[in-house]
Amino acid sequence: MKHLPLTAALLGAAPFAPLPALAQDDTLNVAAQYEIKGPEASTSGFVFTRMGLTETLVNADPDGRLTPGLATDWSSSEDGLNWTFTLREDVTFHDGTAMDAAAVVNALEIARAKPGPLNGLPITGITAAEGAVEITLSEPMAALPAYLAEFRAQILAPASYAEDGSGVAIIGTGPYMVTSMDAPLSLDATAFDAYWGTAAHIPNVAYSGVSRVETRALMAESGDADFVFGLDPASVARLGMVDGVEVLSTAIPRTLLIKVNAGHPFLSDPRARRALSQAIDREGIAKAVLRYPEGADQLFPPSLAGWHDDAAAPLTYDVDAARATLADLGWTPGPDGILTRDGERFALTLTTYPDRPELPLVASVLEQQFRVLGVDVTINSTNSSAIPAGHQDGSLDLALIARNFSLIPDPIGTVRSDYVGNGDWGAMNWNNEAFATLVAHIARDGGAPADKAKAAAILQDELPVIPIAWYRQTLAVSNAVEGAIIDPFERSFGLQDLRWAE
Secondary structure (H helix, E strand, O other): OOOOOOHHHHHOOOOOOOOOOOHHHOEEEEEEOOOOOOOOHHHHHHHHHHOOOOEOOEEEOOOOOEEEOOEEEEEEOOOOOEEEEEEOOOOEOOOOOEOOHHHHHHHHHHHHOOOOHHHHOOEEEEEEEOOEEEEEEOOOOOOHHHHOOOHHHOEOOHHHEOOOOOEOOOOOOOOEEEEEEEOOOEEEEEEOOOOOOOOOOOOEEEEEEOOOHHHHHHHHHHOOOOEEEOOOHHHHHHHOOOOOEEEEEEEEEEEEEEEEEOOOOOOOOHHHHHHHHHOOOHHHHHHHHHOOOOOOOOOOOOOOEOOEOOOOOOOOOOHHHHHHHHHHOOOEEOOOOOEEEOOEEOEEEEEEOOOOOHHHHHHHHHHHHHHHHOOEEEEEEOOOOHHHHHHHHOOOOEEEEEEEOOOOOOOHHHHHHHHHOOOOOOOEOOOOHHHHHHHHHHHHHOOOHHHHHHHHHHHHHHOOEEEEEEEEEEEEEEOOEEOOOOOOOOOOOOHHHOEEOO
């Protein structure tokens, strides 16, 4: 197996123009921050879909509209309880077996038995029909097709699973097929000659999971990688001045936000959460730290039509108002300037993770801005798994995360799990019956824009999470490669559309 060499990048050599892409072996080298936890779709499926190894029944275009995938069309009964997904004909898995209704039912049943979005749907049965799969529900779910576009709903061949349903191999239907995998850091793949769609132009691709953003940036600069995903603001600026590297950036439906433990005695009152929000200089963070054009004055970015409300009262920066609110809640400054109440200091731990390199930078600024308010914040930059773990055991105070609202292309999927189900990456110890009723209605019927605006307004008022900035995704690509784009819904790297430059 061929691994990325790192050469001058790791040896600390001076910057130089990248070498030509490694076209001599027709291999495109990809580097991103994600580890491969093994041949298991429920944990690493997003790597497999992005690399073009696996596919889902339903796709989404750059505007979030659902499009055919392994299913060519779908329909529901009048009562919304029975859905039929017509399967694409003459599709084979990488092992040569047919992608038929029985194989699809097997994959979906295994997926919904594991943690993930399908697990929480009111599905009562998935059955094979002639050239189609039928799904029955106990209650209507207008967003069902969008759930089948999420990476954990990818369709794998029966040989991909052990008898207990655990993943043992990645045998998909995508334009590339795995030739070797060395979890957690790398895999190699080659173009699948029998692919049902447009054939890949570059014969071979190699993936490396590289956690350190500095290393990824140096790999792009030195030519050790042709396609480098997930860069910090400093690397974007540096690589923008390097000959032979193009840096792409686009807004995506992801928000950088603070997850709040609304059950914490200091944070249980919505007024306290609003005071923390008012202490955040979003515009300053966006422009000076992230180098984004603006901060987020509400949770949902403008790309999420219906959920983003231009008429909503924006979140504002007002430290004096925040101080007054906390004073009304009984907090007074101590000798060191930190607020105290009933003998307790207003001290919290903010947990974040370096997988997304901008998060620790923003955390450092937030620490300073909250100190101005009189709140003592300690930063815990650790593995991202600490956040769901802290959610589950109740130990989490605050967490700085970047939450994608479109892994399920219809945002209702994430909203439903995060703010009604109190999912690991959503609200913590927060419940609102009016909100839950609205979300149930939207999930059942699709929801009018007014219903989505009302739901968004509740989140804006009670702040179970505190938005900071609407996210931008970044990519550095060698000029020896043509056709690179960033999928705003983060479903695919688009490798099958890339070509070597002539």
